[in-house]
Amino acid sequence: DQQVKQNSPSLSVQEGRISILNCDYTNSMFDYFLWYKKYPAEGPTFLISISSIKDKNEDGRFTVFLNKSAKHLSLHIVPSQPGDSAVYFCAASGHNDMRFGAGTRLTVKP
Amino acid sequence: DAGVIQSPRHEVTEMGQEVTLRCKPISGHDYLFWYRQTMMRGLELLIYFNNNVPIDDSGMPEDRFSAKMPNASFSTLKIQPSEPRDSAVYFCASSARTVTGELFFGEGSRLTVL
Numbered sequence: 001d002q003q004v005k006q007n008s009p010s011l012s013v014q015e016g017r018i019s020i021l022n023c024d025y026t027n028s029m030f031d032y033f034l035w036y037k038k039y040p041a042e043g044p045t046f047l048i049s050i051s052s053i054k055d056k057n058e059d060g061r062f063t064v065f066l067n068k069s070a071k072h073l074s075l076h077i078v079p080s081q082p083g084d085s086a087v088y089f090c091a092a093s094g095h096n097d098m099r100f101g102a103g104t105r106l107t108v109k110p
Numbered sequence: 111d112a113g114v115i116q117s118p119r120h121e122v123t124e125m126g127q128e129v130t131l132r133c134k135p136i137s138g139h140d141y142l143f144w145y146r147q148t149m150m151r152g153l154e155l156l157i158y159f160n161n162n163v164p165i166d167d168s169g170m171p172e173d174r175f176s177a178k179m180p181n182a183s184f185s186t187l188k189i190q191p192s193e194p195r196d197s198a199v200y201f202c203a204s205s206a207r208t209v210t211g212e213l214f215f216g217e218g219s220r221l222t223v224l
Contacts, residue, residue, distance in 0.1 A: 006152075032210050043114070043201055043215030044153070089153060093210035096166075100145075102152030 003027045004092050006101035014109055019077040021104050023090030026071065030092035030099075035064060035075050038087045038103070047088075048075070080108045112136070114216035116202050122222045128190040131219045133202030134183055141205040143213060144177055144187050146198045153201070159185065192223045 005024045013019045023033075031052040036044035050057040050064045050073065057064050063076045077084055085108050090101040115134040123129055135142045144156040157167040162179045170177070174193070179185040189196055199220050203213040 002151075034212065036213075036215075041217070043203070043217050044213075045215070046212045049212070096210065098155070098210055098213075100153035100155075102150070 002102075003030075004090055004099045004101040006088075006090055006104050008104050009102070010105040010107070012107045012109065013080050015082055016079045019075075019080045019084065019106055019108065021075040021077075021088050021090075021106065023073045023075075023092075023101055024071060025073075025092045025099075027092070027094075027097075027099075028071070029094045029097075031094040032092075033064070033066060033073050034091040034093070035062075036089040036091060036100075038089065044089055077106075080106075082108045082110050084108050114202055114204050114214055116200075116216035116219050118219055119217065120220045120222075122224065123192055124224050125193055126191040127223075128188065129192045129196075129221060129223075131187040131200050131202075131221070133185045133187070133216060135185070135202070135204030136206075136214055137183065139204035139206050139214070141208070142179060142185050143203040143205070144185070145201040145203060145215075147201060147218070148198045156187070156200075189221075192221075194223045197221055197223050 003026050034049040035047040037047045038044040048062050050066050066073045087103045087105045089103045117132045143158040145153045156169045157177045159179045177187045199218045201218045203215040
C-alpha cells in the first residue's frame with residue numbers, strides 16, 4: 001500500500017535549467033511534508049519541508065509547492081547544478097506516521 | 111557532534127545465517143527508526159522506538175526480523191535466519207522530538223545475502 005508515490009524514477013535536466021520533482025499522497029491525514037536528498041553510499045539528508053497550512057516554502061534554490069486538494073507536492077530546483085544530482089525522497093507525515101516515496105533519481109548534466 | 115552511526119557498512123552472508131545490524135543514535139534524540147531501502151519500494155519503515163520502547167513494529171516483514179533498544183544509545187536489528195530477499199540497504203535514523211519531523215539518518219548498512 002503505497003501512500004506516497006513518486007511516479008518518475010528518474011529525471012535528467014541540463015545545468016542551469018529548472019528541475020521539477022513530483023510526489024502524490026493518498027492519506028488526507030498527512031499534514032507535514034518533507035524532501036530528503038540522498039547521495040550514493042550516504043544516508044538521506046533533510047532538504048526542505050512544508051506544513052499543510054502553507055502552499056509554498058522557499059529556501060534558496062529550492063521551493064516546495066503543496067496542493068492539498070490534489071494531494072500533490074512538488075520540489076523545484078532552480079537553477080539546477082551538477083551537485084544536485086542525487087536521489088530525492090518525498091515524505092509525508094501526520095498522526096505519528098511518516099511514509100516515504102520510492103525516490104526520484106535526478107541527474108543534472110553540465 | 112557525531113551523527114547517527116551504523117555498523118557494519120557492508121555485510122555479505124550466506125542464506126540461513128544470522129545478521130545483526132547496529133545503530134547509535136544522536137545523543138539526546140528520543141526517537142529511533144529502522145528503515146529498509148529497496149529499488150521497488152524505496153524507504154520502508156520497519157520499526158520505531160520512543161525512549162527505548164518499541165512503538166510501531168508493523169513494518170517488520172516477518173518473525174525472522176527483530177529489533178531491540180536496550181538503552182538510549184544503542185539499537186540492533188537482527189535477521190535470523192537471513193534469506194536472499196533480505197538483501198537491501200538498512201538505515202537507522204533518529205529524531206529529537208517527534209515521529210513526524212526531520213529525521214537524521216545514518217550512512218546505512220548494505221546487506222547481501224547469498
